[in-house]
Amino acid sequence: MSRLNALLLGACGALVSSAALADAVSGAVQKQATNWAAIGMFVAFVLLTLGITYWAARQTRSAAQFYTAGGGITGFQNGLAIAGDYMSAASFLGISGLVYLSGYDGLIYSVGWLVGWPVVTFLIAEPLRNLGKFTFADVASFRFSQTPIRVLAACGTLVTVAFYLIAQMVGAGKLIQLLFGMDYMWAVFIVGALMIIYVTFGGMVATTWVQIIKACLLLAGASFMAFMVLVKFGFSPEALFAKAVEVHPKTAANGVAGANPSAIMGPGSLISNPLSAISLGLALMFGTAGLPHILMRFFTVADAKAARKSVFYATGFIGYFYILTFIIGFGAITLVSTNPEFLTDPAKGLAAIKGGSNMAAIHLANAVGGNIFLGFISAVAFATILAVVSGLTLAGASAISHDLYATVVKKGKANEQDEIRISKMATVVLGVVAVVLGIVFENQNVAFMVGLAFSIAASCNFPVLLMSIFWSGMTTRGAVIGGFLGLISALVGVVLSPGVWEAALGNPKGSAPFPYDNPALFSMALAFGGIWLFSKLDTSKRAAEDRAGFLPQYVRSQTGIGAAGAASH
């Protein structure tokens, strides 16, 4: 234990709450002493996944293999892979850290991140599988003029992917620095290099298996931790909460421990403004249904039935996982904040946790499972980031090669091998850009970027996709104007919000031109309104073709007749 104490010593920092809002570890961290158990397990994970990549590379010859694993993934496997794609290090470390700091508030985020999934099941998954081949732009542009919609969808994809990627890279760098005692620069290089290798050589097959393995490891590790916490309290959540209330500084009033239990057992100050709460709720819910790397996963299964099943499994895994993070967060309050070994200054208690609140789950791993389990959870956290960035990079590269190169530049007449080559080049370029941005943003607060990615996905990708599937009146012009209105207003709204304008750009408090933390309520309304209005006003010849194309599209979206089948061989 004293060795571990030495390992973690010096890892104090300012990684507090905002990170949980946005998937990223932010703020200054100090380098750790090297943790060999963690590195050993991480190396084992990397070797295993590289082996899989080698195996996947041998069967990845066609474009269908590269983009969608030939449609040969089963519903259950895809459910796990979706969960692996979605449960990022921040859902894990960020939410458990947020619960550790504020208790109940963490649950509000978990709930928001989950409720988008049923909507994906009911409205999006099956038509998406029936209409598309490789990217969600296939669906959004199905009956429209290809070039403008593909450009719009590619912009929506690349902007979403870029912000998500920066947040993950910076988070990865900080986390690895903290967990493994490696330089920030090296950490970012390693993440970038591995993700380029997985995606360029193994395409979707390797990415899928990296995500599946990571989902299993993360679910197993989190289950074990939550189980060990509950064992200590005789499987009584009441006893766990009672102890947490007793030791948490927020619940102490006038020096009496546990005098004010509602401070962590009910919603706190995290969401104060009702409109902000609703706006954030919409972004979390509908952002999920517009994330390109998530939507792309639906093309990896054989048919609409498997697509539907895969979201069902994913919803189950993700919901279960969020319940675990809640238990883990409360477990950390009781077992980490009371143990001087995990605090920089025992006199200061809970807030003085080594490495900041994002380390709550990591310290808890040590508290319940010792050094070996600590190493396991650290390696899982790293694997988690790798799986997410691989999915993101593949989605971004597909937008460049399939939507921009093959459809816009080559007008759908691209040679398949050229298209694959372009997507591999795009992967390398995206990987290099991600590493460079990761280094550029090292000391910036990037916490808002995942929130921004969700807002843009909810305000540009989602409205265009939903309306193209269900509204016969939508036209190319309406989609493009509405989509860009949503994209730009989401972008501007986030930059002018207090979280970025004041906190990240350093303007004085209260000077933010846009008063809400999340623009989704307004930018989504603009996008839907714009699509509706400009489609209605559109009397061009193209508009007539767009509307006439709805019925055949609808029949195919419902029945799957004419849809691309599984191409696995």
Add this chain to the structure above:
Amino acid sequence: MAAASVEKITQNPKYQELVRSRASLGWMLTVVMLVIYLGFIALVAWNKPLLATPIGGAITTWGIPIGLFVIVSAFVLTGIYVVKANAKYDTLTRQIVEESK
């Protein structure tokens, strides 16, 4: 898809049944999910004390089962849709595809 076969499929009563039934179930469940979730968010926004009220004399507050209910309802609603779709929509779809040939 050829215009003739589109017309043939859309006139198939089974197709009409499939589309009507799936649309009504899908949108209804979407609305149920929205109501549950936005109801929860509305409580967070406007009635924090309710969520922070202890159940009986315990430490556990109403916010805990309510939050869990939202999580479980997401899973259950998805399950309802999947069971219904597996039982009914897949059969109908198969028949429509057969009859369209």
